[in-house]
Amino acid sequence: MDENQIHHAIEQAYQLIVEAHRNMTDIWRTHVLFTQQWWFGVGLSICPWLFWIGFRDKRATGQVLLSGFMMIIVSSWLDQLGIAMGLWHYHWEVIPFMPANFPWNFSLLPVTVMFLHQYKSGIHPLFKALLFGGFSAFVAEPVSQMADLYHPVHWKHTYSFPIYVGLYLLASSIAKRGVDCTDSSSVDK
Secondary structure: OOHHHHHHHHHHHHHHHHHHHHHHHHHHHHHHOOOHHHHHHHHHHHHHHHHHHHHOOHHHHHHHHHHHHHHHHHHHHHHHHHHHOOOEEEOOOOOOOOOOOHHHHHHHHHHHHHHHHHOOOOOOHHHHHHHHHHHHHHHHHHHHHHOOOEEEOOOOHHHHHHHHHHHHHHHHHHHHHOOOOOOHHHOOO
């Protein structure tokens, strides 16, 4: 295949993506917007952050936010990789131009991790990681599946557990080494 053929093949593939996105946006506008699941996704996107703003330890905000932003970046990348590989998919996008996993990756995961870093700093990070991994993989994922928000195709919840544990440990490590806004005793040791 010469360079022009490669460019043409790539353009055709992009046109399929554009067409698929148009179809998904039409479905969202006519069948998803303002449904019960849509409102649930809006709530899951906003409420955890409002809760965090109200109850965060203001002295450790920089360190904790750094770990939350890391969680957003890494979990979103891993999630998109799983979607692209056909391992799972989501329904009920809050906004059609954003992934349907937005409430999960941009709100629930980072806020949960930030609260775990912030409170009970005497508890070992590995214990918190196991708690976070267990809850996320064996409670949150099945509940999301039962609520018709998450659809594993070639994936089991047990596969998610070590990933969540690793994500928490990475976020904890970043929180400890992050921006020193205050006394480090307010973040996991």
